Amino acid sequence: MIAEAFDRQPQRSKQLILDRLRGRAVKSKGLPEIDRSRLVRFDDPLAQFRETLGFVGGESHLVDSPEQVREILMGIEVFANAERIASTYPEAIEPTVQLDRTGDPHLLSSLDWTVVRGEFAIAENGAIWIDGGTLPHRVMIFIAQYLAIVVSRSQIVDHMHDAYARIGTPEPGFGVFVSGPSKTADIEQSLVLGAHGCRKLQVFLTP
Amino acid sequence: MSTALPIVDHPQAAKEFVTNVPRSHWHDDSLWFVRTKRDRQAQSLPEWEYLRESASAIKRHTIANLPDYLQEFEANATRMGAVVHWAADADEHNEIVLELLQKNHTQRIIKSKSMLTEECGLNEFLIENGIDVVDTDLGERIVQLRGETPSHIVLPAIHIKKEEVGETFHRHLGTRKGEADPQVLTEAARGHLRGKFLEGEVGITGVNFGIAETGGIVVCTNEGNADLGVSLPRIHIACMGIEKLIPRFENLGVFTRLLARSATGQPITSYTSHFHGPRDENSELHIVLVDNGRSRIRDSDTFRDALNCIRCGACMNTCPVYRRSGGHSYQATVPGPIGSVLGPTKDMKAHKSLPYACSLCGSCTDVCPVKIPLHHQLLAWRGVLVGKRLLAWNKRIGMKAASWLFRHPRLFFAAGYMARTALRYLPHSLTHNRLNEWAIDRELPEPPKQSFRAWYAKNRSEKQPEESR
Numbered sequence: 001m002i003a004e005a006f007d008r009q010p011q012r013s014k015q016l017i018l019d020r021l022r023g024r025a026v027k028s029k030g031l032p033e034i035d036r037s038r039l040v041r042f043d044d045p046l047a048q049f050r051e052t053l054g055f056v057g058g059e060s061h062l063v064d065s066p067e068q069v070r071e072i073l074m075g076i077e078v079f080a081n082a083e084r085i086a087s088t089y090p091e092a093i094e095p096t097v098q099l100d101r102t103g104d105p106h107l108l109s110s111l112d113w114t115v116v117r118g119e120f121a122i123a124e125n126g127a128i129w130i131d132g133g134t135l136p137h138r139v140m141i142f143i144a145q146y147l148a149i150v151v152s153r154s155q156i157v158d159h160m161h162d163a164y165a166r167i168g169t170p171e172p173g174f175g176v177f178v179s180g181p182s183k184t185a186d187i188e189q190s191l192v193l194g195a196h197g198c199r200k201l202q203v204f205l206t207p
Numbered sequence: 208m209s210t211a212l213p214i215v216d217h218p219q220a221a222k223e224f225v226t227n228v229p230r231s232h233w234h235d236d237s238l239w240f241v242r243t244k245r246d247r248q249a250q251s252l253p254e255w256e257y258l259r260e261s262a263s264a265i266k267r268h269t270i271a272n273l274p275d276y277l278q279e280f281e282a283n284a285t286r287m288g289a290v291v292h293w294a295a296d297a298d299e300h301n302e303i304v305l306e307l308l309q310k311n312h313t314q315r316i317i318k319s320k321s322m323l324t325e326e327c328g329l330n331e332f333l334i335e336n337g338i339d340v341v342d343t344d345l346g347e348r349i350v351q352l353r354g355e356t357p358s359h360i361v362l363p364a365i366h367i368k369k370e371e372v373g374e375t376f377h378r379h380l381g382t383r384k385g386e387a388d389p390q391v392l393t394e395a396a397r398g399h400l401r402g403k404f405l406e407g408e409v410g411i412t413g414v415n416f417g418i419a420e421t422g423g424i425v426v427c428t429n430e431g432n433a434d435l436g437v438s439l440p441r442i443h444i445a446c447m448g449i450e451k452l453i454p455r456f457e458n459l460g461v462f463t464r465l466l467a468r469s470a471t472g473q474p475i476t477s478y479t480s481h482f483h484g485p486r487d488e489n490s491e492l493h494i495v496l497v498d499n500g501r502s503r504i505r506d507s508d509t510f511r512d513a514l515n516c517i518r519c520g521a522c523m524n525t526c527p528v529y530r531r532s533g534g535h536s537y538q539a540t541v542p543g544p545i546g547s548v549l550g551p552t553k554d555m556k557a558h559k560s561l562p563y564a565c566s567l568c569g570s571c572t573d574v575c576p577v578k579i580p581l582h583h584q585l586l587a588w589r590g591v592l593v594g595k596r597l598l599a600w601n602k603r604i605g606m607k608a609a610s611w612l613f614r615h616p617r618l619f620f621a622a623g624y625m626a627r628t629a630l631r632y633l634p635h636s637l638t639h640n641r642l643n644e645w646a647i648d649r650e651l652p653e654p655p656k657q658s659f660r661a662w663y664a665k666n667r668s669e670k671q672p673e674e675s676r
Binding site: 056170 | 254277345421423456486503
């Protein structure tokens, strides 16, 4: 079995698959363009975003300054007691874990909180786009027990079409839409927040 | 009755599940709950039907031009720093993955959900070769610990009751005996799997969408297990069926709006992750493109649209047969309506009963976000099976007899008269004997007083147009 595996000729299978596909020409219409005028528009994208975020299990806060973010977080018991905090938003939260000095992402396994910036938010589904380029370690947003995302409330698009248009051409790297906390309903369809990732999600909407 | 009879397979496999009436109803209700959540989300978007049409058109266009888009994808993924592998079939896919693991001297794999790797039997293959594979999706972990297979492509453990999960976790994870609270059980799995995540040496994921234009891949999860699984180890292997491709980055707008709404009635999955190349210069991203029969489906004008499938599971949630008979009754990697279309493409004989596990109600076709004409395809399969003489003898003879009868109007008239008369006088024990399977749970209709022909002659004959006979 193992010998066979190393005897494979990778290019052969590529050619085989392409030949199989090219052996059957299939006529098709062109790629359709989306007619933007047919897509939903929200009168109040901010209100829609907050409502949807609540529906998917996240909590949102309207804030006007980094100090306010800090105040609200300090009022949350699990934050006030947190020891290991990663933050890319030092204006409000000073990190207690120095990410640039952490080489191995496994060392972040005991993170209590992560506070990061989001690029923009989406009204229709409560999602926030996080550009992996802003994260010293991408695992920080998945491994922390709790997650807070700071995003400007002036940066809310209506739907995913606008979201992808806004991202433009992706650079090499990583990006993720986060919509609410990690969740599962795999046991009898009972919704449980905090499956593998963050147990709760706080979203701070700055001016 | 012998299992060699094609029509028996699915009913036979479903028997245990459906004879447990309360459980069958519980299963039915669970899935209907998901279906109603889907409806609420679909109805919340005025452009829902427009999105379905667009998704269908994009997929059709992609499948038609698949060889070009695959090459474009490979070129761009390589440019992004990923390594693209091509696997003609399941065996080759498994060997490519094993080779990668052995080359890197890795033993511990953390896996997120991938129906493709289920289809290829990757777990069993790796375990046979001494590799430790841990499924990290909670539902998949539950079925893995129980030595079962997923019964649904999105909700792998939908057939298992919480008390049974508690029993499994008590045995494997040391939770309290009798614990059945989903919150507590999920917490136990979280703790257990955290350890596995930290030990994992390679992360394996499926792929929801591959983008030809950018060479990127998109993975959608609610639990965040795919992300944890690939953000810790140095190596990420993404296994992708060749039909998972979409041409442009902007096309994701259509599909990310449809997928979770159709699947679980969420506006989007909690995490929608976009990978363009490996994490950093020390990391590796391998993308394994797998054919395994897909090019053959593409050859068929009748079944080609089945390649549109984005594996949302909406057709299962709505299917009256699936909901009552459970996913395992299909004895195929993908169950439900789409599985009944795909199964026979792999092995017509083995899965010949699946196109009959269907009432042709058409509900699957109505909810499919990429507009696969599922019930039409299931009907078409029956035609193919009859042509190949794979139909059960009792159906075959019945059909032949009916066809002969319909071709002989006088005999048809006589048969109708006899049936109407007989139904009136025959004792129940004779019409509901064991040979008449149809009548096991049904009553025969009240016989009408006269035939339609007689009624027509009496009431409408004077208005008959002249040209008709």
